Amino acid sequence: MDPFEVRMQFITLLKRLNASQQSIQKVVGYALKFFSRCGEDLWDCIIEECQKGSINSRINILYFLDSLCETSLLARSYPGAAGPEGKPNSTYYVDFVSKDLAKIVELVVPAGREGLPNLMSTKQILESWRTKRVVDPQKVDEVLSILDRRKDAMDISSDFPSNSSSTLPRQEVFKRIEEDRERHKRLRERRWVQPVSHTNIQSNVGTQLASFMPLTDDKDGGEELALDIEFENDWETTSDWNEDDQEDTLEENELCYPPPSIPTW
Numbered sequence: 001m002d003p004f005e006v007r008m009q010f011i012t013l014l015k016r017l018n019a020s021q022q023s024i025q026k027v028v029g030y031a032l033k034f035f036s037r038c039g040e041d042l043w044d045c046i047i048e049e050c051q052k053g054s055i056n057s058r059i060n061i062l063y064f065l066d067s068l069c070e071t072s073l074l075a076r077s078y079p080g081a082a083g084p085e086g087k088p089n090s091t092y093y094v095d096f097v098s099k100d101l102a103k104i105v106e107l108v109v110p111a112g113r114e115g116l117p118n119l120m121s122t123k124q125i126l127e128s129w130r131t132k133r134v135v136d137p138q139k140v141d142e143v144l145s146i147l148d149r150r151k152d153a154m155d156i157s158s159d160f161p162s163n164s165s166s167t168l169p170r171q172e173v174f175k176r177i178e179e180d181r182e183r184h185k186r187l188r189e190r191r192w193v194q195p196v197s198h199t200n201i202q203s204n205v206g207t208q209l210a211s212f213m214p215l216t217d218d219k220d221g222g223e224e225l226a227l228d229i230e231f232e233n234d235w236e237t238t239s240d241w242n243e244d245d246q247e248d249t250l251e252e253n254e255l256c257y258p259p260p261s262i263p264t265w
Contacts, residue, residue, distance in 0.1 A: 019179035050107040058108045
């Protein structure tokens, strides 16, 4: 199959994309299969469909990119993984997503009330990418701040009457409800899955205790252990020590070490 045929077939798959995992995995498999030959061309197709597609089609593409990034990182751990120029340890499409993250979000959540249906789902995916370090958390924070400002602006504009007639047809609304239900179910299932190291860093540690694993930090990139990432997530979401914690501690101490009972004579 020549590059033109690969491109045309990929566009056809993108146009037929929906919220089902079967549809998403079919496009993901096709994109990875031809990455070494036509990776950049296929990425251009994704951007073009985001520009041309309906508001529902764009959120489908974003969920497809979520699965594509996850599968790309898993494929990276296999021997012989290489990019279009033969570079080892290729991250496949993750680099493209990171490079064009702001552009993708701008297309999926356009300015104005038109992008409102995709706003919350987009923020959920971005927060998932930030938590799992799929994309640089700083880049994700920048895009999230733009979305927050845009939401505030839409809240202000909602106080004034709007003459916009860009409402979805009734059939599209019901279709969107069903697809959102399927997507959110999948997202909740994956939210608790912590990232794994996508290199062979743990190949020699066997069943070592966590306390004997090597220390890592953010600059280690792919070498960062899932244990470190999980600790950082918990550390950032834990509140400071306060009076409630002191009361809980006292109650636990009393349960574990009850005061000696005074004998009655």
